[in-house]
Amino acid sequence: MYSYSDFDEAFVRNRVAQFTDQISRRLDGSLTEDEFRPLRLMNGLYLQLHAYMLRVAIPYGTLSPRQMHALADIAQTYDKGYGHFTTRQNIQFNWPKLPEVPAILSALADVEMHAIQTSGNTVRNVTADHFAGAAADEIEDPRPYAELLRQWSSDHPEFQFLPRKFKIAVTGSPNDRAVTRAHDIGLRMQRNAAGEVGFEVIAGGGLGRTPMLGFVIRPFLPVEDLLAYVEAVLSVYNTLGRRDNKYKARIKITVHETGREEITRMVEARFAEIKPQFGGADQALLADIRAAFAPPKFRTAPTIGYEAARSKDPIFRAWADTNLAPHRHPDYAIVTVSIKAHGQTPGDATAAQMHRLADLAAAYGHSDLRISHEQNVILPHVHKSDLAALHAGLSEAGLATANVGLISDIIACPGMDYCALATARSIPVAQDIALRFDALKLEHDIGPLKIKISGCINACGHHHIGHIGILGLDRAGVESYQITLGGDGSQDAVIGEKTGPGFAYDQIVPAIERIVLAYLGLRLAQDETFLQTYQRLGIAPFKAALYPPEAVDDAA
Amino acid sequence: MSRFSPKVVTANDLRLGDVIYLTADDLWTRQHHLAELIEDEAHAQLRLLHAAGQQTEVVGAYLADAKAGPMGPEPIHFREVFRTRGPSNYAHGKQVDLQNV
Numbered sequence: 001m002y003s004y005s006d007f008d009e010a011f012v013r014n015r016v017a018q019f020t021d022q023i024s025r026r027l028d029g030s031l032t033e034d035e036f037r038p039l040r041l042m043n044g045l046y047l048q049l050h051a052y053m054l055r056v057a058i059p060y061g062t063l064s065p066r067q068m069h070a071l072a073d074i075a076q077t078y079d080k081g082y083g084h085f086t087t088r089q090n091i092q093f094n095w096p097k098l099p100e101v102p103a104i105l106s107a108l109a110d111v112e113m114h115a116i117q118t119s120g121n122t123v124r125n126v127t128a129d130h131f132a133g134a135a136a137d138e139i140e141d142p143r144p145y146a147e148l149l150r151q152w153s154s155d156h157p158e159f160q161f162l163p164r165k166f167k168i169a170v171t172g173s174p175n176d177r178a179v180t181r182a183h184d185i186g187l188r189m190q191r192n193a194a195g196e197v198g199f200e201v202i203a204g205g206g207l208g209r210t211p212m213l214g215f216v217i218r219p220f221l222p223v224e225d226l227l228a229y230v231e232a233v234l235s236v237y238n239t240l241g242r243r244d245n246k247y248k249a250r251i252k253i254t255v256h257e258t259g260r261e262e263i264t265r266m267v268e269a270r271f272a273e274i275k276p277q278f279g280g281a282d283q284a285l286l287a288d289i290r291a292a293f294a295p296p297k298f299r300t301a302p303t304i305g306y307e308a309a310r311s312k313d314p315i316f317r318a319w320a321d322t323n324l325a326p327h328r329h330p331d332y333a334i335v336t337v338s339i340k341a342h343g344q345t346p347g348d349a350t351a352a353q354m355h356r357l358a359d360l361a362a363a364y365g366h367s368d369l370r371i372s373h374e375q376n377v378i379l380p381h382v383h384k385s386d387l388a389a390l391h392a393g394l395s396e397a398g399l400a401t402a403n404v405g406l407i408s409d410i411i412a413c414p415g416m417d418y419c420a421l422a423t424a425r426s427i428p429v430a431q432d433i434a435l436r437f438d439a440l441k442l443e444h445d446i447g448p449l450k451i452k453i454s455g456c457i458n459a460c461g462h463h464h465i466g467h468i469g470i471l472g473l474d475r476a477g478v479e480s481y482q483i484t485l486g487g488d489g490s491q492d493a494v495i496g497e498k499t500g501p502g503f504a505y506d507q508i509v510p511a512i513e514r515i516v517l518a519y520l521g522l523r524l525a526q527d528e529t530f531l532q533t534y535q536r537l538g539i540a541p542f543k544a545a546l547y548p549p550e551a552v553d554d555a556a
Numbered sequence: 557m558s559r560f561s562p563k564v565v566t567a568n569d570l571r572l573g574d575v576i577y578l579t580a581d582d583l584w585t586r587q588h589h590l591a592e593l594i595e596d597e598a599h600a601q602l603r604l605l606h607a608a609g610q611q612t613e614v615v616g617a618y619l620a621d622a623k624a625g626p627m628g629p630e631p632i633h634f635r636e637v638f639r640t641r642g643p644s645n646y647a648h649g650k651q652v653d654l655q656n657v
Contacts, residue, residue, distance in 0.1 A: 026570075027570070027571070027612070028612070029611055029612040032611050033611065033615050033616070047568055047573055047615055047616065048573075049575075049635075049638065049639060050573070050574060050575060050639070050642050050643065050648075050649045050650075051572070051573040051574060051649075052573040080646070080648055095648070096573075097571060097572050097573065098570065098571050098572075098573065099571055345645045345646075348645075416634075416635060416638055417638070417643035417644050417645055418643060425638075425644060427643075427644070427645045428644050428645060431645065474634075474635075477632070477633055477634065478634070479634060
């Protein structure tokens with residue numbers, strides 16, 4: 001993976017020193033909160049409901065064991081013994097104390113990490129396919145491009161005060177695991193007729209209060225033009241974006257108000273203007289970065305042990321069937337470690353679990369760890385002969401839940417248990433749904449189903465693209481949950497459709513159960529997924545199950 | 557003219573970030589029921605100004621609706637109820653911290 005250059009190291013250390021001084025001046029009263037707030041947000045420090053929260057960037061979701069150990073140590077020393085992996089592949093600490101933040105940032109800098117640009121109206125952490133460099137369906141590892149974008153966007157003087165935050169996602173595979181169509185810019189690697197690699201560039205996507213899927217602004221962009229083109233998009237957005245109204249400030253609204261053709265014309269004109277200025281320096285940098293992402297030295301060894309363990313141990317087999325994905329090397333597998341044990345908080349890992357994951361990645365995973373936007377941890381390169389030992393190591397740490405892609409593998413934002421912006425809780429709803437379907441013993445029968453929960457309209461829990469989406473709102477001083485159905489975050493992205501009136505906190509789990517039981521009765525065969533059944537039949541039969549006539553009569 | 561609904565002044569502690577409430581004798585408490593229940597609108601604005609001026613101690617002071625209860629002021633909105641105790645997924649925050657007070 002990429003290692004900091006002397007420049008990176010000095011930049012991060014300087015920022016730690018600068019922010020440390022700013023914290024001191026806040027504590028001694030030299031800075032007011034109004035003066036300090038934009039400074040702390042530039043450094044990922046929020047003030048939430050019960051405490052400060054520090055959001056640490058995990059560039060394109062990639063971590064080394066050393067970094068994971070450091071995150072565990074921070075959780076143990078400065079927090080309450082755990083960290084929360086987010087839907088943008090970052091980690092959040094929920095309980096830092098302001099005077100201790102400098103020590104945390106120093107500890108992060110020791111392992112080439114920071115919290116810069118994890119907040120504010122800047123280019124945020126560039127996210128990528130969590131199977132990058134390992135996926136069987138991949139054209140090329142997208143992470144060198146993500147790293148190039150990270151270096152370019154970090155402290156970019158033109159883009160520190162954008163109209164609003166700006167999120168970029170990149171994937172190297174036709175199967176989109178990075179939700180590129182719901183980002184301000186989505187980059188999907190393609191091959192053209194000549195076999196050359198480039199990007200389909202998607203712009204203007206985003207969830208939040210005005211969910212929109214991005215449109216293709218450039219069907220094929222040669223990879224060498226990436227920075228100049230992305231800079232052109234940012235530049236046009238920076239000029240046109242609505243700074244007068246924060247609810248209309250994202251690029252999706254700019255695209256909507258300006259028109260796709262006109263935006264495209266302006267971006268192409270700006271691109272033609274700035275492209276000559278890049279002069280090849282970015283390509284020299286990219287070549288260096290590529291070398292840092294060379295694939296690991298894959299091991300040649302028999303995989304017989306894997307087959308033997310499968311036939312001997314049904315628990316291992318169930319886990320392997322659910323949590324493994326095809327690797328480009330036939331003797332390897334991609335392991336998704338579920339951070340969604342039934343009843344636990346989605347995305348929360350204890351310090352002990354983080355240490356264990358780091359040790360297992362070092363022992364069995366070519367020292368590579370990923371955080372997925374679905375709040376799980378990936379070991380992208382595990383030789384099949386090591387899977388049984390890995391599974392045993394995960395089991396001991398409560399990390400062997402066999403539920404990846406199933407109904408309890410729920411994305412949930414922190415909601416009103418932590419977040420100052422939230423309008424309702426999301427974590428306990430996720431916990432209760434997982435426990436309910438575990439008790440019903442229906443999870444594996446139901447099969448692939450993505451539930452995504454947001455505790456407010458900002459949609460950090462991606463509810464719009466959940467097969468079942470849940471949005472928590474405050475309706476006249478009471479928590480109320482609105483359901484959407486049929487959303488999809490894949491290459492065939494769809495924004496889900498609202499079912500109708502919302503449900504009270506104590507009614508949302510029974511409501512989800514009615515939808516899922518209806519699906520089980522409606523599907524043509526066991527292998528017809530929830531989403532396929534929904535696409536075949538539409539929303540009507542699910543609404544009928546959700547709002548039975550007698551309940552409507554009672555309400556009237 | 558609509559009747560003024562009673563309030564407490566609440567904020568977060570600058571250093572720890574936790575939830576605090578202004579008492580009638582100008583102290584900050586971690587416990588909602590020890591806060592001053594303010595029943596007069598003009599007095600509420602004065603108390604809020606007083607709180608907002610304490611820049612080296614508190615962050616983000618605001619007035620939150622409250623009502624009188626047997627032990628003292630009680631929160632009304634569920635958000636304020638959560639702020640009195642902490643998150644629902646772990647025994648963290650006031651729900652455990654206050655037991656040691």
